[in-house]
Amino acid sequence: MSIGLTPTEHVVLNMGPQHPSTHGVLRLKLTLDGEVILGCDPVIGYLHRGMEKIAENRTYAQFLPYTDRIDYLSSASNNEAFVLAVERLAGIEVPERAQYLRVILLELNRIASHLVFVATFANDLAATTAFLYAFREREVIMDLFEMWTGARLTQSWIRIGGVGSDLPDGFERKAHEFCRMLGPRLDEYDGLLTGNAIFRLRTEGVGVLPPELGIDWACSGPTLRGSGVAFDLRRAEPYEVYEKLGFEVVTDAACDCMGRYRVRMEEMRQSVRIIEQCLDHLPQGEVQAKVPRALRPPAGEAYGRVESPRGEFGCYIVSDGGTSPLRLRLRTPSFFHMAALPQILRGWKIGDVIAILGSIDIVLGEMDR
Amino acid sequence: MTPEDLKAQFGDDVEAAEQVGRELRLRLRPASLVACCRFCKERGYSYPADITAVDTGAEMRVVYRLVSLQRGEHIVISVGVPRTGGSLPSVVGVLKGADWPEREVFDLFGVRFVGHPDLRRILLTDDWQGYPLLKTAQPAKGS
């Protein structure tokens, strides 16, 4: 018998639900030939909390704190999507100052979330030190949130009709300080990671997502922009005051893990630009519109779309004129990215699974809702 | 694309069509669903932003949201489906991104998508009884 004809069995490896690199409770059923991935079947839902059902039993104001818990790394963008939909339904005008404050909160959240991405991505590739550096910088943002909203992660500070409170004294100075500090720190990450030969070997050309495939599978955010598609809801369908702000839609034609990583790194710099503009041009005025305590939006439907750090975060609300939504649907980017993952993974190695999974930056709470 | 274009293309299968802001809201009969999705995709509405269902207690509709990334316009197709044991043709053949959202609608509303390659529960466990997002669903009993 020739060795070449010896039948070999494929191995099914359960990566997760408890695994250091699945960023929570995700299970990937990998079919392996040695180290090579032949197939991948993601099993999700371990963190399903029935958010959409909960919403049907809460008033609009009451559901807001729940939205923070969907994508817990950038709670403000969840708030924003929900609030946008409600405001469109009920026809609420938000004061301009509140709009600027919302953008500040959203962009700080974006930086915080992207820093966690850099951290976990580096950690997945065993560059543990970059993990701690990114968290160190993120801690400054957390302190800013704490100072303004009183909470670190789940701020619930974007409210229907405005924001929870005006900026406290000294916030603007500290925010400016942070903006000045972040740039040089990002340059340090470039020295530690972006240019590093091993990091490049692990990410360049790995996990290629062609742009057509990305659009087909409804990928969005940095995952799609890392494939060269300039689709950013802040520009495509501007909300709040993004129209007035100068920033670039970052794209990278590489389509690989490195491309997605570089997009996020550059987006942090763009977010700093946005925050500085907002702080400089902050108008005076109210931060909260008059909203009836028992909000009853007219019957109808509205879709709020927000560019969250992970991509298109949508909130589709159908109202029957009551105090709680008839149906509330949360369109979360990670869910769609996860669906596309098996297409990207095939043929790569176990080590690459971690890199590719890290590079699409999933949040399980958001995927499972 | 205007409501008239779609009415001209699909005739009586279009129950209603109106333009609201950047959204073109379309109520469609199931028979034209796949054809309409293909028609829209060929005209640039290739980004399947979302697929979900709405149960009002009286009727249930599955809602497809297709977006044109170039023009920033939405087409929202809603298709009526019976509240129990309903089924629709799957659009996975046209829009690959419909794979998981259709599974989710099946999981939470019980709508069967005929022609879906892998119609399993996705968020809930395989042995879950019932479809929780139906208005008639009873709360699961906690331990």
Next chain:
Amino acid sequence: MTSQLDRKGNHFADVVVGAWSIARGLAVTFRNALRPPITENYPARPPKLPPAWRGKLVHKRGEDGRPRCTACLACLKACPTGAISRIGGDEKKGRERRATSYDWDASRCLFCNLCVEACPFDAICLGQEYSMVGESREQSRFELAELLEPAEEGEP
């Protein structure tokens, strides 16, 4: 896909560039090693909380030292999770009424501040206490007496 092994290129240039990039990384870590640590020595030094901090629910006292809460149930209605329960008041009516019982379940609370904003009498706030650790669910329930802010000096 192309494996790195199949990659054609100048090996020696790769080696030099690679070694240089690693040296740059080493310089970054070295520079950071000279920076002071940012670790806070937690239990030994309590954290500095901002005034806005949303911690344990606190019932404020009025000028007479009694709770300002009139048991009007506004907070209970605003609460998304049902963390507030068992609100009871004395027999007086309207603004004169004072709460006699008020339960707050820390394990259900989202610390979202909606109850505080709903309160028409500015009777409650989310305070600075962050440590509400208990060994059972029962221990995460707090009654009015435990929620009331400490009495000021010289008052009963």
Next chain:
Amino acid sequence: MTAASPTGGVYQSLMHWWQAHGLPGWIFDGIWMVVMAAVVTVVILLSVLFLVWLERKISGDIQSRVGPNRVGGRFGLLQTAADALKLLMKEDIIPAGADKIVFVLAPFLVFVPTLMVFLVVPFSDRWLVADLNIGLLFVVAVSAFPVIGLFMAGWASNNKYAMLGAMRAVAQSMSYEIPLILAMVCVAVAAGSLKIGDIVSAQEHGRWFILRFPLQLAFVLYFITSMAEVNRVPFDLPEAESELVAGYHVEYTGMRFALFFLAEFGHLFFVAAFCATLFLGAWHGPVLPPVAWFIIKTYAMILAIMWIRWTVPRLRIDQIMGFAWKLLIPAALVTVLLTGLMSVL
């Protein structure tokens, strides 16, 4: 025991006392060996515990943290001792599907050779336990041994992650041993001997091998491959925490796990010490006593390895193999050739 042993004098006088009582010398030799083995083991274990502490402190410094600072004073000096104690007291779990004998044996097969190689480490002019005339060969043979233990651990655990880790360990350690040995060959050629004593004395009066062309190349090769041999980032694929959870020792708990852990740090200490021996003039150096020089050089190497470990990411398995076969081995062969030429000229 050679005469160079610092305990030689003690041995002589105790032996006299023993034989004066009319007892046979071979029994004393046996006892002496057991006692000395115990002493060496304890000393090495203590220094390994210190290394673990050092690694934590250094990673803390690099990462803007403080590292251990509670157990044993401000600097947490007793932290690793406390951890070792904790591991000792932990429940010893052997998975139901494991191959029990192999599973139990594996940690020892990894740990024992790690101690054995210290036999030929010249800590000072008077402390070289056994100056074998095939010293280098001994090191090569013994340090190749732990990989069998790693594979046994991975196989016996009956766990897919462990198995993948074991496969990686074997592939990697076999590939990297070739350039490692070739780098050592360069030193042997330059010194004209396989005997550690000769290699050390060839580097007297500041004629360290690292200063002699082309042994710098051999030094670089040795440094890189030794990092791979001790499974440290960027070569920590057999353990690859973020991919294989813990690789070959994923199923090990308590003291069995601790043995793997200690073996890894013991091996780290050895490769650094041996690097100092082969290239940095061993214990030779001015002013300070020889043993101090040796420790300084060893720790310089250890710090360098740790510094790199906390800076770079991990390579992928095919990249790691490609690096060994397509770069290191050809480079090592060229270095051997150059060394030969230089020593003939």
